[in-house]
Amino acid sequence: MVELNEIEIDALKRNIPIMQKEGITFMIDKLNEIKATSCLEIGSAIGYSAMMMCLNVDQLKVDTIEIDHDKYNEAINNIHQYQLDQRIHIYLDDALTFDTNQLLYQPYDCLFIDAAKAQYQKFFEKYIEFVKEDGIVIVDNLDFHGMIYDIDHIKNRNTKQLVKKIKRFRDWIFNHEDYDIVYYPIGDGIGIITRKEQHETIHITQ
Helix, strand or coil: CCCCCHHHHHHHCCCCCCCHHHHHHHHHHHHHHHCCEEEEECCCCCCCHHHHHHHHHHEEEEEEEECCCHHHHHHHHHHHCCCCCCEEEEEECCCCCCCCHCCCCEEEEEEEECHHHHHHHHHHHHHHHHEEEEEEEECCCCCCCCHHHHHHCCCCHHHHHHHHHHHHHHHHHCCCCCEEEEEEEECCEEEEECCCCCCCCCCCCC
């Protein structure tokens, strides 16, 4: 696997949230398994995950949206340094209000959600229509450092509210009548969401 060790180490030193190594490895394996050629990422940060995907999945192209101006600029530089400008298109915008007419590579084999955790459901509902019928949605941070299982003991009020919102999304998607989710205890908790099979109703005429 092609790695970006310098970018990874630098991000960890500066406390920039990037996907854990075992998580990104798992996601790359899944993208290769489904032979993905297009991905929409919500939350670019400094471009690490989008670059890792493109460097390790042949033919993959990525649209990615980042709200933070400084991280966006850093991602642009990183993407250019690795000559991935033709495969990764990054947008500086709020994904919740982003004009989806700008998206280049839709429909997508994969939607990857790794942005503001309190907004996971809104991101999912806005962008699921751009995922192919047999495509997948990958959601990271479903455990939130294990706090999801011990909410009552979280002392920080803001953290507790955030974890409650993650749990609310988990409960919502696990019980959704239109989607299946498989949970993997990898990294900080990864979910892979697919559409439930649409069974055709057979009408028998007398």
